[in-house]
Amino acid sequence: MLRSITRRTQTMTCLLFTRILPSLPNTPISISPPCYSVLPPLGFYNSNSRSRICAFCSRSSEVTPQMGEKMVASLESMQASESVSYLTQKQAADVDEELMGPLGFSVDQLMELAGLSVATSIFEVYKPSEYSRVLAICGPGNNGGDGLVAARHLYHFGYKPFICYPKRTSKTLYTGLVTQLESLSVPFIAVEDLPSDLSNDFDILVDAMFGFSFHGAPRPPFDGLIQKLVNLSKQDQSRKGAPVTVSIDIPSGWHVEEGDVGGNGIKPDMLVSLTAPKLCAKKFSGPHHFLGGRFVPPFIKDKYKLCLPPYPGSSMCVRIGKPPQVNISALRENYISPEFLEEQVDADPIDQFLKWFNDAIAAGLKEPNAMALSTVGKDGKPSSRIVLLKGVDKDGFVWFTNYESRKGHELSENPHAALLFYWDGVNRQVRVEGSVQKVSEEESEQYFHSRPRGSQLGAIVSKQSTVIPGRHVLHQEYKNLEEKFSDGSLIPKPEHWGGYRLKPELFEFWQGQQSRLHDRLRYSSEVVDERLVWKIDRLAP
Ligand SMILES: NC(=O)C1=CN([C@@H]2O[C@H](COP(=O)(O)OP(=O)(O)OC[C@H]3O[C@@H](n4cnc5c(N)ncnc54)[C@H](OP(=O)(O)O)[C@@H]3O)[C@@H](O)[C@H]2O)[C@@H](O)CC1
Numbered sequence: 001m002l003r004s005i006t007r008r009t010q011t012m013t014c015l016l017f018t019r020i021l022p023s024l025p026n027t028p029i030s031i032s033p034p035c036y037s038v039l040p041p042l043g044f045y046n047s048n049s050r051s052r053i054c055a056f057c058s059r060s061s062e063v064t065p066q067m068g069e070k071m072v073a074s075l076e077s078m079q080a081s082e083s084v085s086y087l088t089q090k091q092a093a094d095v096d097e098e099l100m101g102p103l104g105f106s107v108d109q110l111m112e113l114a115g116l117s118v119a120t121s122i123f124e125v126y127k128p129s130e131y132s133r134v135l136a137i138c139g140p141g142n143n144g145g146d147g148l149v150a151a152r153h154l155y156h157f158g159y160k161p162f163i164c165y166p167k168r169t170s171k172t173l174y175t176g177l178v179t180q181l182e183s184l185s186v187p188f189i190a191v192e193d194l195p196s197d198l199s200n201d202f203d204i205l206v207d208a209m210f211g212f213s214f215h216g217a218p219r220p221p222f223d224g225l226i227q228k229l230v231n232l233s234k235q236d237q238s239r240k241g242a243p244v245t246v247s248i249d250i251p252s253g254w255h256v257e258e259g260d261v262g263g264n265g266i267k268p269d270m271l272v273s274l275t276a277p278k279l280c281a282k283k284f285s286g287p288h289h290f291l292g293g294r295f296v297p298p299f300i301k302d303k304y305k306l307c308l309p310p311y312p313g314s315s316m317c318v319r320i321g322k323p324p325q326v327n328i329s330a331l332r333e334n335y336i337s338p339e340f341l342e343e344q345v346d347a348d349p350i351d352q353f354l355k356w357f358n359d360a361i362a363a364g365l366k367e368p369n370a371m372a373l374s375t376v377g378k379d380g381k382p383s384s385r386i387v388l389l390k391g392v393d394k395d396g397f398v399w400f401t402n403y404e405s406r407k408g409h410e411l412s413e414n415p416h417a418a419l420l421f422y423w424d425g426v427n428r429q430v431r432v433e434g435s436v437q438k439v440s441e442e443e444s445e446q447y448f449h450s451r452p453r454g455s456q457l458g459a460i461v462s463k464q465s466t467v468i469p470g471r472h473v474l475h476q477e478y479k480n481l482e483e484k485f486s487d488g489s490l491i492p493k494p495e496h497w498g499g500y501r502l503k504p505e506l507f508e509f510w511q512g513q514q515s516r517l518h519d520r521l522r523y524s525s526e527v528v529d530e531r532l533v534w535k536i537d538r539l540a541p
Pocket residue numbers: 092095096099110111114139140141142143144145146209210211212213214215216217218219222248249250274275293
């Protein structure tokens with residue numbers, strides 16, 4: 001029986017998964033969802049650990065499948081952030097007063113959110129697997145408080161924080177923050193006990209000395225501490241293992257509006273602006289500018305005419321400023337996966353496929369049924385595109401399309417094709433090759449009418465793969481059809497729209513492993529005694 005894989009809303013099954021899965025260890029599992037018509041809850045389970053080599057600094061870091069989703073949202077935010085507005089020193093102080101006066105916020109609340117934003121921004125770029133040792137240098141005011149809060153969150157994110165907090169205040173908010181850190185056994189280091197060169201003992205230096213109330217020239221001991229950060233930025237930053245500097249709100253020592261006036265100030269790698277960037281942030285030229293403080297009410301936005309980017313999803317921070325420079329040649333993943341052995345695999349490749357498909361579903365991957373379909377027409381030139389798998393069983397792999405499209409023509413000339421699944425986040429790829437036939441009209445009819453009505457109209461409108469003069473023709477035709485079928489009557493399936501089924505002759509299951517020594521198990525079909533049998537071979541990676 002064809003198992004139909006359709007996009008539907010989440011069911012109780014998802015709730016069940018959400019409860020069970022977080023308690024599972026980080027080993028692969030195989031879950032058989034009772035039905036494929038279940039969308040997995042996003043972001044709850046990563047069956048394999050995986051590391052990514054950072055293209056900025058060549059260090060490796062953990063990657064989760066959820067990052068892809070977040071990245072899309074961040075891209076939208078980045079586009080919107082190009083016209084972000086900046087605050088003067090006075091405006092920053094006024095906003096502060098307004099928030100904590102008529103708008104009813106307490107300083108504790110804002111500091112907690114600010115510190116959390118800083119910690120999440122750091123986590124976005126510098127993963128604790130590579131940047132574990134964090135020194136937060138905290139000043140006497142609220143900027144210092146943000147640093148203390150950030151350090152606590154970083155501790156819970158898996159970092160090892162240290163604090164240098166030379167000018168403490170006796171206010172209960174601050175003594176509380178210190179007690180919280182001490183209860184986590186976070187070490188406090190006196191200025192005189194800090195190494196003269198900070199580069200060997202720490203991976204991240206959080207500059208939480210001064211925020212928007214800074215004025216004049218830094219007084220001791222902060223002048224010396226700032227100098228230590230300046231010295232660091234003069235070192236060879238491309239050196240492997242060199243620490244990075246993250247400034248909270250203002251790079252300490254910089255003029256709040258003019259920036260690094262003498263040019264001898266600190267050069268942070270990351271700036272986390274809070275509430276809205278201050279004018280000096282225009283002079284920030286480091287690779288990572290983030291905005292934090294997701295608490296600005298519309299009243300403040302309107303009053304100060306603030307143009308702020310939207311925060312993606314439930315994130316506490318958003319990247320702003322220019323997109324980071326990426327060294328393409330340094331972009332690479334180091335795959336770490338559990339063993340994939342001949343003894344463990346199913347004798348039937350379809351069963352093995354379903355097992356891996358279920359893993360991809362359980363891992364919360366987006367559209368695990370998206371597959372590259374490669375066809376070759378009579379000219380012998382291959383072409384590939386993504387289509388959605390809509391069913392799989394012993395008879396083969398099914399997708400739906402326009403029979404008059406390029407792929408349709410190529411398949412009519414040469415009924416052989418290859419499918420490719422790539423499941424990022426579980427380090428797996430599956431290749432399937434075989435011969436292709438159209439599915440029955442009945443099967444196509446049935447599937448066509450299961451689609452959202454908009455997509456049914458879309459299939460009529462789109463003469464797929466033909467040249468059109470502009471989007472407007474699609475919209476006009478769509479509008480006409482929408483009107484025609486506004487009474488809810490049956491939308492007839494175009495004759496040239498339907499499904500294909502690939503009957504597999506060859507499979508390859510690939511799983512990424514360290515040092516590029518990946519697993520590759522190939523299933524090839526043979527007929528023995530008039531029975532189809534599958535031979536399994538391991539291929540060199
Ligand atoms: N809504 C918001 O906006 C939010 C703001 N938040 C955070 O608050 C920050 C602003 O905090 P803030 O006002 O306490 O000032 P901040 O800059 O930390 O330091 C003032 C201290 O530094 C001292 N000092 C000044 N100059 C000096 C010098 N040259 N050399 C030596 N010392 C100097 C000054 O002493 P004074 O000179 O006044 O005697 C005072 O003790 C802001 O940037 C953000 O991080 C978030 O927590 C929440 C949301």
